[in-house]
Amino acid sequence: MSVPEARSMGSASEPLPDAVDVAIVGAGIMGLALAYHLARRARGLKIAVIERSYLVSGASGRNGGGLRMQWGDAGNVRLMMESIDECKGLAQELGINLWFRQGGYLFLARSEAGEQRLVRNAELHASVGAPTRLLRAAEAQAIVPQLDVADVRLASFNPEDGVVFPWPFVWGYASQAVKHGVALRTHTGVTRVEPSGERYTLHLSTGERLTAGRVVNATGAWSHGINHGLGITLPNRPHRHEILSSEPLKPFLDPLVVDLGSGLYFSQSTRGELVAGITLPDAADGSDTALTLHSSLRFLGHISRTLTRLMPVVARMKVLRQWVGPYDVSPDGDAIVGPSPGHPRVIQLCGFTGHGFMMAPAVGRLLAHWLADGTPHPMLTRWDPSRFVSGRAQRREDMIIG
Amino acid sequence: MSDRIFVCRCEDVTLTEIDHTIARGLATVEEIKRYTGLGTGPCQGKECVALLCRILIDRGVLTPASAQPFTARPPVEPVTFATLAASEDEEDA
Numbered sequence: 001m002s003v004p005e006a007r008s009m010g011s012a013s014e015p016l017p018d019a020v021d022v023a024i025v026g027a028g029i030m031g032l033a034l035a036y037h038l039a040r041r042a043r044g045l046k047i048a049v050i051e052r053s054y055l056v057s058g059a060s061g062r063n064g065g066g067l068r069m070q071w072g073d074a075g076n077v078r079l080m081m082e083s084i085d086e087c088k089g090l091a092q093e094l095g096i097n098l099w100f101r102q103g104g105y106l107f108l109a110r111s112e113a114g115e116q117r118l119v120r121n122a123e124l125h126a127s128v129g130a131p132t133r134l135l136r137a138a139e140a141q142a143i144v145p146q147l148d149v150a151d152v153r154l155a156s157f158n159p160e161d162g163v164v165f166p167w168p169f170v171w172g173y174a175s176q177a178v179k180h181g182v183a184l185r186t187h188t189g190v191t192r193v194e195p196s197g198e199r200y201t202l203h204l205s206t207g208e209r210l211t212a213g214r215v216v217n218a219t220g221a222w223s224h225g226i227n228h229g230l231g232i233t234l235p236n237r238p239h240r241h242e243i244l245s246s247e248p249l250k251p252f253l254d255p256l257v258v259d260l261g262s263g264l265y266f267s268q269s270t271r272g273e274l275v276a277g278i279t280l281p282d283a284a285d286g287s288d289t290a291l292t293l294h295s296s297l298r299f300l301g302h303i304s305r306t307l308t309r310l311m312p313v314v315a316r317m318k319v320l321r322q323w324v325g326p327y328d329v330s331p332d333g334d335a336i337v338g339p340s341p342g343h344p345r346v347i348q349l350c351g352f353t354g355h356g357f358m359m360a361p362a363v364g365r366l367l368a369h370w371l372a373d374g375t376p377h378p379m380l381t382r383w384d385p386s387r388f389v390s391g392r393a394q395r396r397e398d399m400i401i402g
Numbered sequence: 403m404s405d406r407i408f409v410c411r412c413e414d415v416t417l418t419e420i421d422h423t424i425a426r427g428l429a430t431v432e433e434i435k436r437y438t439g440l441g442t443g444p445c446q447g448k449e450c451v452a453l454l455c456r457i458l459i460d461r462g463v464l465t466p467a468s469a470q471p472f473t474a475r476p477p478v479e480p481v482t483f484a485t486l487a488a489s490e491d492e493e494d495a
Contacts, residue, residue: 008426008427009426009427010427011427011428011429012429023414037412054428054430054436055436056433056434056436057432061436063483079436156493167436167437167439171437175426247444247480248443271439295475295476297476297489300476300477300486300489301486301487301489301490304483304484304486304487305487306422306487307483307488308484308487314483315482315483315484315487316481316483316484317482317483318480318481318483319480319481319482319486320442320443320444320446320480321446321475321476321477322475322476322477323475371440379456393492394478
C-alpha cells in the first residue's frame, strides 16, 4: 500500500503565498479544470484556487452527470464533441474512475413544436459531424423497451452522449492541479476583491490577504457577490433545481432519456441508481437568489407522476434521496466567459445555465490556453461577458433541460 | 478470511479507505462522503455516520464538539415512485 501525499487535494490549512499570478475563486469543476490545464500549460505561473467550502459542495457535486452533443446551437455542439472526446482519455490522465458510460441521449417530442426542434437540431448536428439520428416512436421504444411511447411524435438519439458520476471529476482535477504546483485552499471564503494598482487584493474569511495579477471568478451561482463588489454588472442569476436518485439496480437503461414537453430527464448511473430531474411547472422563473437549496415534497410528487406515466415499470422502484442544486442562469442561455467589462484582468467563468459540468473538460483546457498564450479561442469569445453591455446578446440556445 | 473492516456496509467503504482519505487531508464527514461514497446507499448514512465520526475523533481529526453528520436528505426511508406519485402537493418542506 502506497502512502498518499499529505494534503494532496487541498485543505483548510494549505499554505497560501502572499502573491500569485492567477487567483481562481471557486474550486468546482470549472475552476479546478482551469487550474490543472493552466499549471501544465504555463509552468512557473503561480496559481492559487480558493474554495469557500469543501470540494464538491456546489453545483459540481449536485448535477445529474449528463454529457451530450445534442444542442440547438452549433457552437455548443462542437464544444461538447470536444468535451466528450476529452472524457475518453480523462480517467487515465487524472488517475480516477469517472464511471463514464456512453449510452446516448434519447430526446422524446410529443408536440409539433418539439418535433420541429428535433428535426432542426438533427440537420444542425449532421452539418457539424455529430452522429444524431431521428427515430420514430417504435424505434425509441426499441432502445428503451419500458417506455410508454403512445403519444411520442418523434425522437432523436445520439449514441456518443453519455453519463458520468460527477464527484470523482472534481477530486481528479484537484489532485492533479495540486500535483502540478497549484495551491488549493478549501474552507476559506473570498469576502472582497479590491483593485490595487495593476493587481487585485483578495480579502479572505481567515483574515489573510492575497494579491493576484489576474482573478478568475469561477463561483457559478455564487458569482454575483464578487462581481457586485467590483462594480461588475452581469445578468446571470441563481435558479434552484431539484433532482433525486433511486436505489441501485442492475443495468437496465442505456441512454439518458429527456421528455421535451415536461422537462423530465432520467438516466441510470454506472453505480446503478436512477438519477432524475424535472422542470417544476409552477416555479415562476426559478430564481433563488438566497440559495437556500431546500428540497420539496412537491418535486417528489410531480416527478413521480410524470416518470411513472412515461415508464410505468419504475412504480415499484424506491427513491433513496433528493437534493437541490443551483443553475447559474444566463438570460440568453450562453455562458459568460472572458475578461469582465471594466476589469479586463478579472476573468469570468460563469453563467453555464445548468450545463457547466459537461462543458468543463473542454472549457478548462481552452481557457487555460487563452490565459497562458493570450490567444482567445472562438469557442469562448462567443461567450464574451461584454455582450450584455454592448447589446450584442441574442438567444441562440433553446436546449436547456431541467 | 479477509481482515477488512467495513465502515459503510451499503457502499463497501473500509477502514483502510477512511484512513487513506484522512491522509489526503480530507477532514469532514461531508468531504469523506463525497470522496468515498460512504452513506450514499440504502441506509443513507444511518448505520455508518456515527461510526465514521467516532473514527475521526479517535484519529484526532475531529472533536466531539466539531463532529457533524452530513446533511440529511429526504425521504427518511426509501419510498416507491408509486407512493410518491399518489402524494398530495404540499408547500415546500
